[in-house]
Amino acid sequence: MKTETETASAELERLARAAQRGQPRAFDRLAEALLPRLRRWALAHVSSGDEADDIAQEVLLKAHRSLADFGFESRITTWLYAVTRRTAADWHRKRHRRETLMAEHFEAPREPALGPELDTMALTELVRLEYRRLPNRQREVFDLADLQGIPLTEIAEMLNLSPITARVHLHRARAAIRSRILESHPAMVEDL
Amino acid sequence: MSDERRAMSDECMRLRDSLLTAEPDELRGHGQSDLATHIRDCARCSADAQRILGATALLAGQLDRTARIAPVRTVSKPSESLPAWWALPIAAVLASVLIANELRRAPDPEAPRVGLLQDVRRPVDVPVVNAPADRNVAVFRTTENITVVWNLGAKGGS
Numbered sequence: 001m002k003t004e005t006e007t008a009s010a011e012l013e014r015l016a017r018a019a020q021r022g023q024p025r026a027f028d029r030l031a032e033a034l035l036p037r038l039r040r041w042a043l044a045h046v047s048s049g050d051e052a053d054d055i056a057q058e059v060l061l062k063a064h065r066s067l068a069d070f071g072f073e074s075r076i077t078t079w080l081y082a083v084t085r086r087t088a089a090d091w092h093r094k095r096h097r098r099e100t101l102m103a104e105h106f107e108a109p110r111e112p113a114l115g116p117e118l119d120t121m122a123l124t125e126l127v128r129l130e131y132r133r134l135p136n137r138q139r140e141v142f143d144l145a146d147l148q149g150i151p152l153t154e155i156a157e158m159l160n161l162s163p164i165t166a167r168v169h170l171h172r173a174r175a176a177i178r179s180r181i182l183e184s185h186p187a188m189v190e191d192l
Numbered sequence: 193m194s195d196e197r198r199a200m201s202d203e204c205m206r207l208r209d210s211l212l213t214a215e216p217d218e219l220r221g222h223g224q225s226d227l228a229t230h231i232r233d234c235a236r237c238s239a240d241a242q243r244i245l246g247a248t249a250l251l252a253g254q255l256d257r258t259a260r261i262a263p264v265r266t267v268s269k270p271s272e273s274l275p276a277w278w279a280l281p282i283a284a285v286l287a288s289v290l291i292a293n294e295l296r297r298a299p300d301p302e303a304p305r306v307g308l309l310q311d312v313r314r315p316v317d318v319p320v321v322n323a324p325a326d327r328n329v330a331v332f333r334t335t336e337n338i339t340v341v342w343n344l345g346a347k348g349g350s
Contacts, residue, residue: 040259049258124250131251146216147252171213178212181247182240 009077016076031060044143045088059084081158130180134173142173204237
């Protein structure tokens with residue numbers, strides 16, 4: 001029996017093949033199906049919805065230009081994830097100078113103070129900051145596995161990693177994030 | 193003292209590292225692993241596991257919402273849009289009109305000034321044309337790299 005992600009991937013592949021054959025509106029339907037997923041992937045690399053949207057749009061353009069050459073040797077999601085990563089890396093290179101200037105003029109986001117009154121919003125912000133601090137690979141694997149529910153074997157394929165390496169990244173990311181979550185609780189701090 | 197504030201037992205300490213790396217299902221107490229069994233029996237570790245699951249779900253929800261609320265824009269498909277070269281003859285004609293116009297005209301201290309908008313938040317290479325009072329200026333952005341500024345002369349006249 002196929003999992004939900006396998007079914008979704010199969011549908012994307014069907015649309016991609018139809019678009020390759022030049023079937024009318026197939027690429028539009030493919031783009032519509034892909035856009036939320038591309039945005040979500042991009043959010044592992046950038047911190048705002050607008051930035052993620054810029055990257056997702058660029059990935060769609062690249063997909064449109066290169067779809068004719070895609071041979072379906074790998075899953076279409078694997079290919080598009082690789083395009084998303086490269087596009088995000090280019091985006092960071094282009095924005096590097098601006099970010100350096102921004103960092104000089106603006107304060108880094110402040111961590112919510114730990115305490116008994118840490119509410120849901122503060123906890124979310126604390127976890128989000130820890131997530132942003134993770135090394136890229138760890139953040140990507142954690143995001144795909146624990147936040148998007150993609151099986152580790154598929155993640156390893158998407159990131160061109162061995163399953164063991166993917167697992168190591170996942171465990172390190174989980175340990176960092178979960179330690180932070182537990183530290184945020186005063187009962188835990190007392191005991192440690 | 194509530195159950196979850198009890199001191200950690202040796203078993204809690206032994207399984208602490210597993211708690212930090214376990215699969216979400218184990219944190220829910222599913223399965224027969226040492227950790228899953230312990231979580232079913234220990235209120236303290238069960239509360240910690242719930243905290244981890246809850247905070248992770250909050251983060252996932254926040255990222256999902258951010259992805260969904262991104263603005264929807266239509267994708268311009270390269271094959272359906274005109275190739276970039278179509279703009280070159282038009283740009284050349286407009287540029288020659290502009291040059292001829294400028295040559296006919298005496299030096300104008302109030303000629304339009306072209307600058308680049310330096311937006312700190314989101315820099316974009318949008319030309320900004322500051323037209324002097326009583327002047328009309330047309331700006332054509334033909335492609336990503338070509339922008340034509342056309343000094344149309346005085347308002348209401350030539």
